[in-house]
Amino acid sequence: MAEVSGGQVARLGVLFERHHRPLFRYFVSMNGNRELAEDLVQEVFFRMLRYRTSYDPAQSFTAWMYQIARNAGVDQARKRGTAQVVDIDTFVDRRAELVSASPGPEESVSRGQDLALLRRAMDQLPEEKREILVLSRFQGMKHEDIAEVLGCEVGTVKVRVYRAIRALEQIYFALEKERAS
Amino acid sequence: MTCDQARIQMLGGGEGKDFAEHLESCESCRSEVSRIGTLWQSLDLLPTEEPSGKVRDRFYEMLGAYRQGQASMTMPVKQARPKMVWQVAAAAALLVVGLGIGYGVREDRSRPELVQLREEVASMRQLVALSLMQQQSASDRLRGVSWSYQVEPSDEEVMNALVTTVNHDPSVNVRLAAVDALRPFTGSPATHVMARNAVIQALPKQTTPIVQVALIDFLAELKERNAAPELRRLVSDPDIDSGVRKRAEWALERMQ
Numbered sequence: 001m002a003e004v005s006g007g008q009v010a011r012l013g014v015l016f017e018r019h020h021r022p023l024f025r026y027f028v029s030m031n032g033n034r035e036l037a038e039d040l041v042q043e044v045f046f047r048m049l050r051y052r053t054s055y056d057p058a059q060s061f062t063a064w065m066y067q068i069a070r071n072a073g074v075d076q077a078r079k080r081g082t083a084q085v086v087d088i089d090t091f092v093d094r095r096a097e098l099v100s101a102s103p104g105p106e107e108s109v110s111r112g113q114d115l116a117l118l119r120r121a122m123d124q125l126p127e128e129k130r131e132i133l134v135l136s137r138f139q140g141m142k143h144e145d146i147a148e149v150l151g152c153e154v155g156t157v158k159v160r161v162y163r164a165i166r167a168l169e170q171i172y173f174a175l176e177k178e179r180a181s
Numbered sequence: 182m183t184c185d186q187a188r189i190q191m192l193g194g195g196e197g198k199d200f201a202e203h204l205e206s207c208e209s210c211r212s213e214v215s216r217i218g219t220l221w222q223s224l225d226l227l228p229t230e231e232p233s234g235k236v237r238d239r240f241y242e243m244l245g246a247y248r249q250g251q252a253s254m255t256m257p258v259k260q261a262r263p264k265m266v267w268q269v270a271a272a273a274a275l276l277v278v279g280l281g282i283g284y285g286v287r288e289d290r291s292r293p294e295l296v297q298l299r300e301e302v303a304s305m306r307q308l309v310a311l312s313l314m315q316q317q318s319a320s321d322r323l324r325g326v327s328w329s330y331q332v333e334p335s336d337e338e339v340m341n342a343l344v345t346t347v348n349h350d351p352s353v354n355v356r357l358a359a360v361d362a363l364r365p366f367t368g369s370p371a372t373h374v375m376a377r378n379a380v381i382q383a384l385p386k387q388t389t390p391i392v393q394v395a396l397i398d399f400l401a402e403l404k405e406r407n408a409a410p411e412l413r414r415l416v417s418d419p420d421i422d423s424g425v426r427k428r429a430e431w432a433l434e435r436m437q
Contacts, residue, residue: 050305
């Protein structure tokens with residue numbers, strides 16, 4: 001990014017190749033809409049290009065990129081007049097398709113159902129809890145980088161990650177109970 | 182180490198002698214580590230979503246257009262072709278606006294800098310759309326027309342560029358795409374009158390039946406009664422393609 005910031009904008013292609021998939025997954029996890037997620041990925045790289053001179057090489061690039069991504073997501077949600085909320089039914093339907101697309105032994109089906117349940121539990125998490133899990137688990141970000149993105153202390157991040165996974169566990173078990181009854 | 186400290190540490194790897202000692206002595210935390218740890222691990226098993234190939238195409242298209250825009254900024258104005266002057270002016274204006282707002286992305290959303298920053302993003306979209314519509318290659322111009330959907334429909338400059346494309350672009354495909362791209366402008370309070378008039382005035386300039394039909398359909402959709410004289414002229418002109426004449430007749434009926 002330092003090279004892009006210094007004027008070699010073509011080098012943004014390298015960053016795109018490295019980061020566009022994780023960014024896409026971040027947005028899909030947050031809003032459940034593939035098309036919108038693709039638009040937002042485009043928007044993030046556009047903003048990176050436009051505001052490249054604001055990048056401080058001493059700062060974590062990942063943290064800077066996710067700050068831009070969060071702002072782009074918020075702007076988009078405001079434009080649409082909605083919060084970044086997942087349409088759970090649509091999402092679950094699509095997950096069910098994914099599971100049924102590769103039929104296998106019973107265990108696979110059972111695991112698929114568990115994963116579908118886990119996905120539903122993720123979608124039902126409040127947005128801020130879902131986001132911190134997505135950043136820490138799916139995006140594999142360090143607590144230090146997440147703290148920078150969210151503008152809080154590293155200790156706070158650890159507590160919030162723990163609370164989020166506990167909340168996920170509660171939702172998951174509630175859904176499992178619902179399914180069993 | 183307390184239970185609370187141990188539980189918070191477990192997701193960060195749970196390293197350290199204190200943590201290990203605590204687990205040894207606390208059954209409740211051992212159980213918690215096992216349960217939460219399993220759930221934490223299973224998050225990895227969720228299917229991962231992959232973006233479509235369009236994302237890559239759109240990115241490189243945007244990057245290419247941006248670099249072209251940059252290149253035009255470095256040309257001395259005296260040597261620039263007349264049609265490039267607006268590009269230089271727009272780019273220079275953007276540069277001025279852009280100074281000092283870089284830190285905006287980290288600031289509070291209600292700050293005026295962020296409002297300015299969003300405005301600049303809109304200006305950049307305009308620049309990319311306009312730059313692409315000026316290119317030699319028809320596929321680039323087509324991309325420019327696609328980019329126009331990303332600007333505000335109140336943007337007169339982009340609307341005028343689309344009208345120019347409808348009237349003068351040598352490629353039928355680009356002209357057709359530009360006709361479609363004018364639709365949002367007919368719904369904006371700032372541009373709807375100009376856009377409607379532009380569509381009416383574009384009709385007699387077209388000689389390609391498919392573009393004529395596209396314009397007629399557009400006017401029928403808008404129920405634009407001011408287009409009636411031109412439509413009647415088409416209906417009565419024996420040199421006009423019969424399909425176009427029929428479509429014009431249909432549009433006139435629809436407007437009544």
